[in-house]
Amino acid sequence: MAFNRYTRCYLALLLCAAVAVADDSSEESSSTIPSKWLCDSTDLCLPEEELMPGLGNIQPPHRYESQRDCRLSCGKYGAIWPMPTGECSLSHDRVHFDPWKVRFNVVAPNAVTTQFLRETNRLFVSNLLKECTRNCTLGNSKEVLVKATVNDSSLVLDWSTDESYMMVVRTTDTASFVDIKATTVYGARFAFETLSNLVTGSLSNGLLLVSAARVHDRPVYPHRGLLLDTARNFLPLRYLRSTLDAMAASKMNVLHWHVVDTHSFPLEITRVPEMQRYGAYSNAQTYSRIDAVNLVKYARLRGIRIMMEIDGPSHAGNGWQWGPSAGLGNMSVCLNQAPWRNYCVQPPCGQLNPLNDHMYAVLKEILEDVAELGAPEETIHMGGDEVYIPCWNRTEEITTQMKARGDDLSEASFLRLWSQFHQRNLNAWDSINQRMYPSVREPKPVILWSSRLTDPETIEQLLPKERFIIQTWVSALDPLNRNLLQRGYRLLISTKDAWYLDHGFWGSTSYYNWRKVYDNALPLDPHRGQERQVLGGEVCMWSEYVDQNSLEARIWPRAGAAAERLWSNPKSSANLAQRRFYRYRERLIARGIHPDAVVPHWCVLHEGQCL
């Protein structure tokens, strides 16, 4: 038996060697393919033999070794995703270099920003290495010297953070120089992201870099988000991290973490351990405090905020069951009640009890935990959608108390009750923040979903616009956005019929392919020149029908299409972006993401043939 093991081991080694040898030989044969690529006058990358001779093409002067090589500089924006909003000029020449020969020079005002940029450099190199098609090392490579200069000493990341950058690449006989200038470290990080889009693997060893480039770039919208729901189905941490990686590659900057819902409560609340104990699907399907803190850090290094959502008063149930046994009364009502259609819009039911003071006390503890997790400037999403009034109306405990308070049981008084719920939590949030982060002067606005409460007719009485940002999830044709903007509310846009990534797999919803996602333009600010009201938008990944098995393919590459909408707000349609988009998708794959396929592989290889 032992002998067998050794032989097997030996054989395996031999096999490995054989495979290595076979690899070598196939490499040799592939490098002898003389295929030359050209960038034609319509910005298509074509093999030389496919170039239409009749079209009056003056033979373009540059020859590229591969389609990807050609893509680097073919067209104004080359392979950069999302497209830069300012100046962008790319040379058609490329430099052959070795990623290990990239040297970094960081000029930053203090230790934390320097440290941040060093980390950025490390991540940048690891992304470069993933682009290598063959051996990364190259015998006589030019050096690439990257200098990043940052002025601002702060690491604050919010809607007012300056994310702009400029980058100049030039090449001399001895080396290539990359000069990055940005106000904040986050701007500089985006420059590195862009720089990685100027690089592709070479058919021989090493990498290719566009030899000269000038890029001035800043995002159009400061909120470029993705919602991830980890309550309907749990998502293991590594999938959250891979989502953050892909977001970083797409220059998105907010992960809206819809961490809890009626279905489950996976987040550890150190002050109230019962929440997780009663609410998680299982012990393993939880996020500990350390997990969450680490995830916030992980995101931060990739220029991403994590905005937590503790949904309420609706969408809260499992996790809140322990009230009666602890002498705190019913904190959630209609809990898991059947038949669910009488008590909520989606099973299982559950809605917080807005007349139970203990519930507010527990919720305050939860908010305190959440405040501790994030950065001092980070705010919170308070949910506030899909309150099902019949649930409250059918709960005797609530109706008797309301009558005792002198309220009737009309819809208006339930709406008032609902808005009081939010106001009370907002006060709690403010007092927590004043105590925890006295340096943050202005009270932070919080976010709510659009709902009955945000009806333009009554919203001004219920939710003050200085304190509440509304995330609308209505269809593109709905007048709600316009009405709220006119009333001076700040909005986040999650267009239901374009940016809901879960659609198309249930009910009468339909799937929105990347073109539809891309073409979804956001409403215009009505008060130009004043403070920005449309902060940006989010694509939403509700997880009823998605868990780790299909998550990545459901989100990517479509969220990337929204990323370009939010970063560049392009005037052109998806058709002009498609070749850059296909290249972007390939980059995601190289970085270990598993995006959906969008066209037959043949169409990627034969540009312009599948219109």
Added chain:
Amino acid sequence: MCNIECCKSRKTHNTTKQQTFPYLRYLFKMSLAVSLRRALLVLLSGAIFILTVLYWNQGVIKTQAYSEAQPRLHVQRDRNIDPIPLEKSWTYKCDHDRCVRVNYHKNEDNAKRVSFISCSMTCGDINIWPHPTSKSLVSAHTLRFSVEDVHLRLDSPHRDVRKQLKLAFDWFIKELRQIQRLDYASHTDEISMAAASVSEPSFRLGLHKTDTDVAESPLAGSLFSATFGSHRVGDLDSLQVKLSVHGSDQLNFNLDNDESYKLSTTYEHRRILVHITAQTFFGARHGLSTLQQLIWYDDEERLLRTYVSSLINDEPKFRYRGLMLDTSRHFFSVDAIKRTISAMGLAKLNRFHWHITDAQSFPYISRNYPELAEHGAYSESETYSEQDVREVTEFAKIFGVQVLLEVDAPAHAGNGWDWGPKRGLGELSLCINQQPWSFYCGEPPCGQLNPKNNHTYLILQRLYEEFLKLTGPTDIFHLGGDEVNLDCWAQYFNDTDLRGLWCDFMLQSNARLKLANGNEALRHVVVWSSALTNTKCLPNSQFVVQVWGGSTWQENYDLLDNGYNVIFSHVDAWYLDCGFGSWRATGDAACSPYRTWQNVYKHRPWERMRLDNKRRKQVLGGEACLWTEQVDENQLDNRLWPRAAALAERLWSDPNDDHDFDIVPPEVFRRISLFRNRLVELGIKAEALFPKYCVQNPGECI
């Protein structure tokens, strides 16, 4: 990968060595102290003892050898995360045939925790997907055991059948090991790994360590118990699986293969005997699939469980239960295909229809015409060698799945066929990559074989010959034959009857198929439904039409009236690629919306069409199709599963269904949800059916 494997085996070797070493030293001392003769005697008796013990435990050691020797499936790279983690916070109670979730923290009476699966398996109707068709009884009493306790007894007079059964059993054991989580890290490891995640180097280190530890410990433990006969952990001394195949020695796939089986379980003195009897290997193979679903992993005990007694009689309603994968629009690795086939085996689907080429690419490297792949494959690595195809067919046979290779012709053949003129064979295919494509084909790129070039037919004949050789003798073959664009040919030929040309092409290629099959006509030749199949030009005695049009179209009735046997693949129910929008800049999405698993499951064309008995016999079965314009390996599993499983039950058991449109009974929800868990358990990335809350609370979300 290679290195890790070696480390592992070396380490285990060391442990056995250390165990034997003290005994040797003892013997050595004895030989000095007392006489040499006595030492020899002791040595001899020791050797006899060890041999006896080894002989006694032969089966156990064998099972370990299987698990060691089996190549690891591609998906196991992710094995450090248990796909269905331990759920300690809940216990379950059976209430009116439904498991109810109860928070275990609340559990005052200190009762033992009942895991979800153990409750589900003993509450309500039997949990087998697809549902057995004639008889299914299981006892309420269940027992614990470990995969090491499972032995095989073969009972068949046919040597080849025995060999094949053994292979099937080996895979059965391998999957049981996976079900018992023997290859996964424990949960605490996952949590500590997660915590260490930000500092990536240490994260990797941790991973390695747990990997080897886990792989080693159960093995070392069971080796110990094997040698010294220590007491077992479960309730059983052994679980013997007896596979009896006395009927036929048939191992070739034919449409009339008998797939029925009987399974019975009996229990006596800590021994369970599972007896699977079938007429053929194929029936026995399905019996193993069923048995696998009678066994589950109890996360409370960390052991497997099964019923003390059971009795199942089962046979399929339809003979052809297929799944089609297109490997031309996108390439799929052999690993991905094998993974798909292993899942098909569990769902008792029995035909893997491999649409191996199309106009986009030609990934198959033909022995006779390697030019096809040289000119037609996306890249050198995106190809299938003969060895690959053989590997897939042999693998599929273990799972009772036939591989049907299709080279679509005359349409859907362009890239790969462009080298004719260079070799002096004339144009083999016409309109290759011609623009504007919408004039000459259904989707870019265009390409349609030249019906007036004898070399085209010769190449097809050689390809058919290779395919038949690779997949083994059979009575069914797929010729393609759909979506011919007559305008393409009209550019070259001024025949008035271009449709006649198409018909001649099909007849000619059928003649070539006969030649390729040693001049023996195949009993069934499948073609896709098209304008041609409405003309009766193809003889209905031999041709089978795979109907892919709408289920309400007139052609459904006409084809049956015209006497054709049919396989249903209705686009409005069984096309799994639909619903992802148009992939081109122009044009609408061809077949939105997405077909949910309920759509797939509820589709019963034979009922809706009210077929009489004669016509019902003409329905050979059905097939779900996955065209891959918008699918590649990244999401293959979740496009196919669990929807293909919904089809599997429709075709195997065809359960009655008097519910309204779109409503599936709660019982089916419960069973398919468990089946989906089983797929995930085996590393198939099946899509979620609903929130996990609904999995844990059966019936509450309907």
